[in-house]
Structures are given as structure tokens and as C-alpha cells.
Amino acid sequence: xxxxxxxxxxxxxxxxxxxxxxxAGAVPAEIAVVISNRADAPGLAAARELxxxxxxxxxxxxxxxxxxxxxxxxxxxxxxxxxxxxxxxRILSAAFIRAFPSRILNIHPSLLPAFTGLDxxxxxxxxxxxxxxxxxxxxxxxxxxxxxxxQAAVEVAASDTAETLSARILxxxxxxxxxxxxxxxxxxWRIDGRRVVFET
Ligand code: GAR
Numbered sequence: 001x002x003x004x005x006x007x008x009x010x011x012x013x014x015x016x017x018x019x020x021x022x023x024a025g026a027v028p029a030e031i032a033v034v035i036s037n038r039a040d041a042p043g044l045a046a047a048r049e050l051x052x053x054x055x056x057x058x059x060x061x062x063x064x065x066x067x068x069x070x071x072x073x074x075x076x077x078x079x080x081x082x083x084x085x086x087x088x089x090r091i092l093s094a095a096f097i098r099a100f101p102s103r104i105l106n107i108h109p110s111l112l113p114a115f116t117g118l119d120x121x122x123x124x125x126x127x128x129x130x131x132x133x134x135x136x137x138x139x140x141x142x143x144x145x146x147x148x149x150x151q152a153a154v155e156v157a158a159s160d161t162a163e164t165l166s167a168r169i170l171x172x173x174x175x176x177x178x179x180x181x182x183x184x185x186x187x188x189w190r191i192d193g194r195r196v197v198f199e200t
Pocket of ligand 1: 008010011012013014015043086087088107108109117118119144170173
């Protein structure tokens with residue numbers, strides 16, 4: 001079974017959605033460890049409740065390189081093959097990206113390349129777009145930038161607030177993140193430039 005390492009900073013709803021699909025047998029993998037840079041992340045408590053190995057690895061006082069070395073070591077210690085970023089709110093160093101080549105995924109709450117960075121749903125809402133959504137992508141050394149695995153579009157309704165819009169995007173996030181992992185683990189694929197090509 002492929003060993004996933006989930007890295008998160010907060011609520012952990014994407015992690016929980018993936019964990020549910022793993023438990024249901026829809027994603028052929030096991031969650032080897034859940035790691036958070038924030039000891040008080042609700043996602044970490046949720047992981048413990050599920051009986052998963054959950055580790056707090058505080059980043060305070062460490063520079064990016066030093067922190068990422070600890071993160072790499074913790075993931076390796078648990079035999080992690082795929083790194084699943086699920087609301088991880090730190091930028092990864094080049095050394096981290098090199099440690100797991102083409103094996104780091106992220107979910108971002110916009111249709112990339114629009115609205116990178118923090119609060120993407122609010123950025124899109126404030127910009128006045130009529131369609132936004134979410135993106136699962138491979139992580140490279142640039143912010144919210146690597147090859148796209150899957151996207152889902154969400155229409156903005158006239159009655160929407162940034163919050164109601166975010167909630168509908170989140171439903172799609174939960175759906176496409178598990179589906180992306182399932183597909184990558186069960187179908188031959190390759191990365192061709194910026195494109196993720198599934199062979200079937
Ligand atoms: C999600 O909306 C995710 O797309 C976003 O943080 C939220 C985490 O929620 N990630 C980013 O903005 C990364 N740039 P969750 O902790 O409930 O999964």
C-alpha cells in the first residue's frame with residue numbers, strides 16, 4: 001500500500017475527506033503520518049481521534065531550510081512515498097521539493113494560475129469573477145505553480161458572499177483531492193512539461 005504523509009496547518013477538512021476515501025477503499029493507500037507545523041491545529045487532533053500517527057513539528061525559531069530538514073526526516077522516518085499538502089500554510093524549500101521529486105501534491109482554492117497565495121476565495125470574490133474553483137497540482141519550487149492534476153469550476157451566484165462561495169469550493173476540493181490521488185495511484189501517468197498526462 002502506498003504510504004501517504006499529510007502535512008497541514010489548520011482545520012484539516014481536506015485531510016478528513018481523503019482519510020474517509022482511504023478508509024472506504026476508494027484510494028488505495030494508507031496514511032502513514034499526519035504532521036502539522038502548528039501544535040494546536042484541529043486537523044492534528046482529528047488525526048489522533050482516527051487513531052493515526054499525528055506529529056506536531058513547530059516551526060517557531062527555525063529558518064525554512066532547518067525546518068524543512070526536520071520535516072523531511074519525519075516523513076522519511078514514517079516511510080512516506082507521497083506528500084499530501086492539505087492546507088499547509090508555509091512555502092517549501094527547494095531541498096524539500098528535491099527530497100520527494102514529483103511526489104508532492106497541493107490543493108489550492110482557485111482555478112490556477114488565477115489568485116495564488118492566501119485567501120484565494122476572497123481574492124476571486126473581490127475581483128468579481130463569475131467562475132472560480134479549485135486546483136490539485138504537483139508542487140514545484142514556485143508558489144501555487146506546479147503541473148495541474150485536476151481542477152473543478154464553481155459558479156459565483158449573485159447572492160454569494162465570500163463565505164458561501166468558499167463553502168461550495170470546499171465541497172469540490174474534497175471531491176477532486178481524493179480523486180486526484182486515486183487516479184495518480186491507479187493509472188499510468190507522466191509529466192510532459194506543464195501537463196500531467198494520464199495514459200488511459
Ligand atoms: C483549503 O481551502 C485549501 O484549499 C487551502 O486552505 C484550506 C485548508 O482547509 N489551501 C491554500 O490556500 C494553500 N495555498 P482544510 O484545513 O479544511 O483542508
